[in-house]
Amino acid sequence: MIKAIRGTRDLLPPETALWNFVESAVRDVFRAYNFQEIRTPIFESTELFARGVGEDTDIVAKEMYTWEDRGRAASEKGQSLTLRPENTAGVVRAYIEHDLWQCGLNKLYYIGPQFRRERPQKGRYRQFYQIGAEVIGPPSAGSESPARDAEVLEMLATLLDRLGIAGWNLELNSVGCPNDRAAFNEALRKALEPVVGKMCADCQRRAVTNPLRVFDCKVPEDQPIIDALPRIGQFLDEGCWKHFDAVQEILTRVGVRFSLNDRLVRGLDYYTRTAFEFTHGALGAQNAILGGGRYDGLSEALGGPAAPGIGFAIGEDRLVMSLQESASAEAAVRKPDVYVAPLGAGMNAEAARLARELRRHDLAVELGDESFRLKKSFEAATKAGAKYILIVGENEVKADAFAVKNLATGEQVAVARGELARRIQGE
RNA sequence: GUGGGAAUAGCUCAACUGGCAGAGCACCGGACUGUGGCUCCGACGGUUGCGGGUUCGAUUCCCGUUUCCCACCCCA
DSSP states (O other), X not given: OOOOOTTOOOOOTTHHHHHHHHHHHHHHHHHHTTOEEOOOOSEEEHHHHIIIIITTSHHHHHSOOEEEOOOSSTTSOXXXXXXXXXXXXXXXXXXXXXXXXXXXXXXXXXXXXXXXXXXXXXXXXXXXXXXXXXEEOOGGGTTTSHHHHHHHHHHHHHXXXXXXXXTOEEEEEEOOXXXXXXXXXXXXXXXXXXXXXXXXXXXXXXXXXXXXXXXXXXXXXXXXXXXXXXXXXGGOXXXXXXXXXXXXXXXXXXXXXXXXXXXXXXXXXXXXXXXXXXXXXXXXXXXXXXXXXXXXXXXXXXXXXXXXXXXXXXXXXXXXXXXXXXXXXXXXXXXXXEXXXXXXXXXXXXXXXXXXXXXXXXXXXXXXXXXXXXXHHHHHHHHHTOSEEEEEOHHHHHHTEEEEEETTTXXXXXXEGXXXXXXXXXX
């Protein structure tokens, strides 16, 4: 049997209804904040991700689906292409390519699949779905303002509340400017040097490859050592501090709760200043439901104009997962309003006419078959969860009035053809 | 990529120390030829993930492999 390949999966009904529920809530909320949708290609030049995400990040170094495209001629070398591992680089590429800065401040969102070749586990797939948004534009349009950071964070709080996600937590930090980070990295290496020998094996490795990751360590014995390490905050310049303070000030004033986490570091090279994560319990080790931050230098790194921005990506797989355990999950599935049951030979055509008419009135209609005995039609209607069953038999056609039975109450009435839609809609 | 656990009917799971592969639910049909849910009866359903090995005999023990789950790395 041919199966879905490792790390990919089919999303089946009724779960797909939940995905649609999430996505339509997302679109509603984003619209209220004047974000508009962008759809970028699912694959891009490998170079885009190498430059945008960072050569040395794990994503680019070992987690991308990359292949060499065919050249036009057999002898010609094709270019290297990659399935997008995230969507920010593609959005910024499009921003540059289409001169979108001429529109001032751009507020763009996307919903779609991304691909990383990681070991699958719960909430982590090789084809996974992200919902993200970016605010990007020339500094003169206010793209650099802490007001943008706060607006994005407040929007996310609104979205999670709207979805009924209980118990989310917003963790906030500032990772400063590139200069600050360089100084911090240097200080961190120095501070680690004398103590790293006493730390766990993982930390000894991290100290060499990626010192920032030492902050992720969960080994209890290492915590006192980590607590004594320098923090990024000590290296922020005045501008970064003012920015960070202003973001917190606005969040407090609009009533979005958050906690500061000076251990929160981001893996992607392009992040500057504000970094954040929304976490949610009951997701196992993958407890981050969304993350994001500011990326003031990304556009220029990709050869574009100065275009500070801030964005985030929601792991939709995980979002849906945490929703399945909450109450709002139920409402998502729309059951048929009415089951149309043709009864006896020759009744399919009449049933189809009636179904067409009812559907024109925006009713959800399931249609049976004239070969079914009435009992079977009732069973099918009940199983489908229809509110009503409409019987289309010889008697009805003769009288031009149709038996309509409420499957929940058992109440049954004869309804004239012209009244059917109103009758079914009305109750 | 590393380490651990798991895989049996559509689903959830049994099967003693190695001895005929089962149940509940679901599905289909009937009891009931124009009235569902409840009940009763019946039928269907399997190369026990895949490939080797040991054995008279393997769902069971061993080796390999694939996938999923958990953790790590890393990350949304």
